[in-house]
Amino acid sequence: MKRSVFAVLSSALCLVALQAAASESIPLADAREVFAQARSICEQDAGKLWGVSLCGPIMLVDPKSRQLIANQADANGALKARDGVFVGLLPAEQNVANTAVEWSGTRWTQMLWPLHAEPETRGTLIAHELFHRIQPQLKLPKLESGENAHLDTLDGRYWLQLEWRALARALQAGDDAARRQAAADALLFRAERYRLFTDAAAQEQELEQNEGLAEYTGVMAGNATEQARVQAALHDLSAHVGSPSFVRSFAYATGPAYGLLLDRYAAGWRQQLAGGLRFDATLRQALASETPADVQGLADQRALRYDGAALRVSETQRDIQRQQVLAANRRKFVDGPVLLLPFQHMKVQFNPSNLQPLGEHGTVYPTMRISDDWGVLEASDGALMRSDWSAVTVVAPEASAGSDLKGEGWTLQLKPGWRLVPGSRKGDLVLEQPAQ
Incomplete structure (x- = not known):
């Protein structure tokens, strides 16, 4: 007692x-x-x-x-x-x-x-x-969550950054004609990206409706004057240029910029979001800016006004390094022995600015923390998330018994009853839930 x-x-x-x-x-x-x-x-x-x-x-x-x-x-x-x-x-x-x-x-x-x-x-x-x-x-529409893997490719990054540069020029324009022209250029660069990647519009819309609207709200409600809001939006357009990856961070930049332009040219646009409004389509309609027949040719021409040649060189150099990262990730998370952790009621924490798409296999998250019915996974050197967010993969551990497990760049704290069992390939492991 x-x-x-x-x-x-x-x-x-x-x-x-x-x-x-x-x-x-x-x-x-x-x-x-x-x-x-x-x-x-x-x-x-x-x-x-x-x-x-x-x-x-x-x-x-x-x-x-x-x-x-x-x-x-x-x-x-x-x-x-x-x-x-x-x-x-x-x-x-x-x-x-x-x-x-x-x-x-x-x-x-x-x-x-x-x-x-x-x-x-x-x-x-x-x-x-x-x-x-x-x-x-x-009551925003439920949109399919896209991986936006195209925004880690050379062309995807190239046209996105040109769009950012045009949006910045539009926000800083001294007169309406210059603002309209720069906004039209931004729409043109986006149209060329969508021509190259046919699923891009739907994939990008989901993140723009989520983080894009959130950052627009941050800029609008968090800053008291129009000048401060413009400066905050310009900061967003420049701050993300140095991010290792744009696939989960691009909307932090586009959301405020498009939002401020829509506030100017398309009054009432926020009330139309429930109908599936897209930033670019709504702004194009408001500006009466038609998509040209030769999108590629005009986009290449207009890119010269935004230092496109130098950007293409730097992105080409980056893409060489990206191919090396892709090869290493394939060896690590696809070809080699792995541990598969299916999700039950997953909660995830990650850095949105450094993700590495791995094609049909999903996306590598360099750092992440996942809590689920089975316990807590913390990865400090990469974990592969499936595209449908149904499971995560890490490099298989050498030892597979116990509740506190460690592997290459990760730790796993299992709850009682859960254990690792052999997977479908030699050396693979999969998490098995307790018997009901």
Whole structure:
């Protein structure tokens, strides 16, 4: 009996200590400042953008300690009130990212600590993530999630970056005629990309409707003046040029740029999203800009005005390196022995700017964290996600017994009852669930 009481007291003291550590990891005053800025953003918006208030539950999470501070209590009472905020720990099965999450009976805007120190940049991030929390309320059409693998090819990257350059020129134009011409050039470069890759329009639309609209919201609601919004959109168009991959990051750049142009030339476009509106098609219609019969010829001609020749040289050099990465990934995740982890109720955390498409096999995520019914996988040196997001593959481990497993660049913590069994090929392994 005494040992039980001691264990309860010890647990309680540990919880108090951890909650105290949370306030040290994320200073309460700094957290309250973020919450105040978020409240100011959503009150200034007052539902004007989407007809829905951006205000709601927010949690700030320290990714190393998983300690959190929230602006309100959770539905299940896991958090404890302290000095006007609520503190606690995020369980291991929950991933940590800038996103919307369901946890402890509440839908949250989750943001990683520390946030940007500069208020305008921080405001854009806050409003972006506030959008993700309300996104299900907007009744947007369900679109097929595309891999956007074409945006890792030489031509895909080339025409996308020319589109970004034209959008930047449009946003900076000093008169309407120049703005319209640059916007038409952006649409032309996109049309040439869609001519080369027939599935590109549908694949790109899904991410633009998701992250593109979120970043547009961040730019609009997170910045108080038109000049600040234009500068934020221009920053997005330049900041992603250096990303190792565009396949999951391109819409952060195109979303705000097209959104600002549509606000100017296509009033009411946000209300048309439920009908499957596409940014480029709507802007083309608003500008009365017809797609030319010879898209390729005119695109090549206009590319010269955006330093296309130098861009083609640099992208050709990059593509040589990409082919080497593809070959290495095939040897690692296709030809060699692998461990296959099918998904049950998967939650994933990853870096959207460094993905490596691997054709019909899926996409290699250099770093990722996956939690599922079977446990937690953390990969620091690559994991192959299937195109349909039904399973993930890592290099097979040398030892396949136990609950804490390690392999080449990954660790796996299995829950009781789960185990690894031989796969269809010699050396392959697959995760097997407990007997029912």
